[in-house]
């Protein structure tokens with residue numbers, strides 16, 4: 001049984017006031033992922049960027065690089081007492097395991113690991129434990145024993161929809177190392193672009209990339225950078241669908257004429273009936289496999305449009321000749337050819353869960369994305385599985401949503417059966433819906449099937465994510481998913497997770513993440529006047545979820561002409577989690593249960609109330625902001641409701657019936673806006689979304705205050 005001496009300490013301390021946090025003993029480290037066993041003893045140990053590091057017991061270059069980075073991270077925090085600082089001693093075995101033990105004592109800081117990767121993980125933990133005190137940098141005395149729950153802990157980043165520079169990817173790799181993620185899966189080709197230079201097929205660069213691609217030298221550099229941090233880069237080249245860019249460059253391999261326009265990619269695919277297609281893929285994949293040393297090679301296989309093969313007499317003849325009954329059979333035929341190619345180039349094939357609808361070879365790894373149902377199905381079938389259902393960051397759900405989804409729960413994610421029914425009845429959704437989208441409550445997995453679940457991958461699809469938005473769309477939510485994948489299953493209290501998340505972000509930003517500075521730049525670009533008033537609003541709202549902010553999709557549903565969406569709206573700048581609102585909610589709860597912190601709550605609420613006039617003035621005449629004026633007005637109204645509730649509580653009288661009614665209507669309106677993007681089905685069937693595609697994140701906190709004086 002894992003021991004969590006620290007979990008209780010942290011939950012107890014971090015929710016109370018800064019007065020406690022100032023005393024050194026109280027500053028419990030914001031570990032994320034939470035290690036398996038942590039024991040913190042009284043007393044602190046001085047460290048310094050100039051401390052001695054003894055790597056003789058672990059001569060691996062990765063471990064040495066990590067210790068250098070550790071010292072650099074210390075230097076960013078300040079200077080230690082060089083004389084007093086203890087030494088860091090690294091010892092490691094020679095396997096590729098990630099298990100480690102860490103001891104911080106007045107004698108030494110000592111890491112014992114199964115192999116160099118364990119040393120990297122130990123140093124990531126150690127970094128999170130450093131604190132700055134008047135005397136300099138220190139660590140708490142501690143003992144940690146730690147190992148990952150899952151071997152596969154990754155993130156998919158789509159660099160096809162929006163290109164992401166190598167610099168930005170390296171920044172994510174640094175942050176991934178800090179939270180012990182070990183797989184970076186790059187979605188390198190799609191309808192919008194083919195993002196790797198090919199020397200064999202130059203038109204992929206000239207025609208299919210719009211000038212936005214990685215050279216082969218850049219790929220090699222990135223792969224080495226990631227490997228040094230214990231991270232494997234898994235390349236994905238999506239076939240036979242999601243391949244419009246490639247087919248625009250090489251139309252001779254297409255299933256028909258290559259279309260243009262919104263969703264054109266759904267109407268064409270690679271031609272499975274053409275032998276030349278396989279020769280082309282053999283050469284292309286051979287070249288790409290040589291660039292990426294990972295043993296894995298992802299070939300997509302998702303979402304081949306219903307009409308992608310329908311208009312080709314040649315394909316129809318081929319199917320008749322080979323006795324292939326339907327589209328699924330044709331895709332299975334194609335994927336068998338692709339599997340042979342990938343295997344010949346010495347790689348293990350990965351594909352999205354559609355490929356497991358047909359019988360597939362046992363050595364193929366399935367990435368489950370539509371729901372946990374597909375996880376269960378592939379695992380029962382005998383294939384290894386990577387779970388992404390439940391971890392889709394582009395749905396703009398808060399961290400707690402993803403944190404609650406366990407990879408081994410075969411009913412964790414997907415449409416509920418009721419949502420499935422509603423989707424079936426909808427003209428567009430009904431067409432796209434498959435049984436694989438629907439979760440099966442009560443489903444179970446045998447221990448054998450469970451053992452085939454390798455772990456999980458968060459996924460960030462970038463239809464609505466520019467490079468500027470990247471850090472804020474990945475983090476902090478990715479840190480909470482990293483904990484889900486590393487820490488024991490019993491570590492699952494969302495409040496405790498949120499209490500650590502602020503500290504985690506502080507560390508990640510100090511070590512390079514630019515989410516908040518990018519957000520400030522985006523605000524400045526649309527708010528030439530009072531940026532502070534806009535920043536205040538941005539901090540209190542979250543974007544609508546589940547693709548509700550995808551304007552072309554909503555235009556399609558409404559039968560309107562499709563226009564390009566500009567990604568400089570408040571909904572693009574606001575993050576899916578407002579940590580400010582979470583803190584407010586926790587503090588409102590403390591006030592209601594223990595009468596604590598009224599003055600501080602009132603100060604915040606007054607500030608939010610008073611922001612409205614300033615925001616309205618700043619927004620006038622600026623279209624990207626003007627849409628949010630009604631949101632700002634509702635924030636002010638909610639703040640007034642919260643203030644009234646606190647004052648009523650202090651007076652010991654309930655709110656007047658009239659005021660209660662007014663506030664109830666205000667809260668109901670927020671509730672309705674929440675419901676409109678509760679799920680993809682809700683989005684598609686909702687009549688409208690809230691102004692500026694924004695939800696107000698302080699609503700739950702205000703509700704707590706109001707409920708307490710409404711009884």
Ligand code: TNX
Pocket residue numbers: 242302303352369394461462463
């Ligand atoms: C489905 S997830 C896709 C992606 C899209 C995503 C979000 C998967 C295997 N395919 O290509 O970006 O939905 O729209």
